Amino acid sequence: MTDQQNPPPRRTPLAGVHEALGATMTGFAGWLMPLRYGSETAEHVAVRTAAGLFDLSHMGELMVTGEGAAGALDYALTGQASAIKPGRARYTMICAPDGGVLDDLIVYRLAETEYLVVANASNAATVAAELTERASGRGATVTDRTDDFALIAIQGPRAAGILAGLTDISLDDVRYYASYPARVAGRQVLLARTGYTGEDGFELFTAPDDAAPLWAALTEAGSGPGLVPAGLAARDSLRLEAGMPLYGNELSREITPFDAGLGRVVKLDKPGDFVGKAALAARSSAKPERVLVGLTGQTRRVPRHGYPVLWEGEPCGAVTSGAPSPTLGKPIAMAYLTAAAAAGAQAAGATAEGLAVDIRGRAEPARMVPLPFYKRPADT
């Protein structure tokens, strides 16, 4: 193994903060990231009941600017970027010509001719290259600004209350999937009401040098309300409970948005052509061969990524993500099943026998349940 093949992981502007907190650090998509600070289950529960603070500075930030930015993104992505109002954001995908998912993205329209595209760390380079190529000749410039941004998320039912005391803007005016330039603890940020936990919460894009002071200010403001730092382990179990896909698990080059039950992000009737349109149009009207479903384990053994799913004793699919759910108190999993098996399990009813996960050689009974596993209580 040479250094060239295996470069040292990149450090976020907050890596030293995590180390000082005693975090267990892990390599993730080429970055050194906090996996957990103490108990990941306690971090998970804190986000559900109070609030958690996350370092997401590994995410890719790509700026798309110019008179043709809206048109270029309409062509490059499955969603209709031109229909996003300035100050709003959308969840969308970038697909290959055959309809396979290259990444799932959040696109923020910052101004008429300025978009911020947030990509998964593992795909940021691919997305940057694809966007650059697809924008070429369309009057738009794509710039990889990942190194210019730190990203801090504060998530949980008490996130708004903690943040409100530190900012000059009224958070009541910041709707879900909206973003505003704001000052938080005296630092300039782009404040967005987005997240990946199933809770209310905010993501703060800021200059790298402002990340540590912001983290400290949020930590202090949150000390009374129960804010804790939360690592990637909690982030993964939170998003799984919320039924949100993870690229590399539920999404990949071999999966179309329709397979993942996310056909709603494909805007087939937007004006003009877009990459993958023909293939995706065909997929939208075809019967899906596989279906993404939710499973709960009926024993305490946990279905994990890659484990076979059995319907009436026969393999019918595979688990994409699985974990013990702190909120439900039992194992949960997402899995791709053949359409026939999913329909069979559905028709047989929620308590039907016949569905199982092969957990290291033993068939453990499972139930098919609607996604998401967890939905936050409605605002009162």
Place this chain on the structure above:
Amino acid sequence: MSVPEELYYTAEHEWVAISETTARIGITDYAQRALGDVVYVTAPAPGTRVTAGDPCGEVESTKSVSDIYCPADGEVTEVNPEIDEDPGLVNSDPYGAGWLFKVRLDSGDQLPPGLLSPAEYTALTADQQ
């Protein structure tokens, strides 16, 4: 990381406390830290014959599952009754209340072969960090 002086260890991160002809077995502090929160333990039932080096149970944590390898030949005499109800004991007290099972040793009151001293185990984990 804690490596008590009075215990023996395996390269698979079990610890062994030997008292006359019985071994009490658990996983080390290093192992519980690497695993994260333990949610479920499958230990071999009393009466099971176990063979040194063979997997004889599993420790399930939030992110992964790991085999428990039996450190010595013998017969299982007892399983920690608290662990099923509170698997988090493996995290909070790995060398105490978080013990997993006991084995009557085939070697009798002789030390079973192949175990590591505290110094050897400390060196092993230092290499893995």
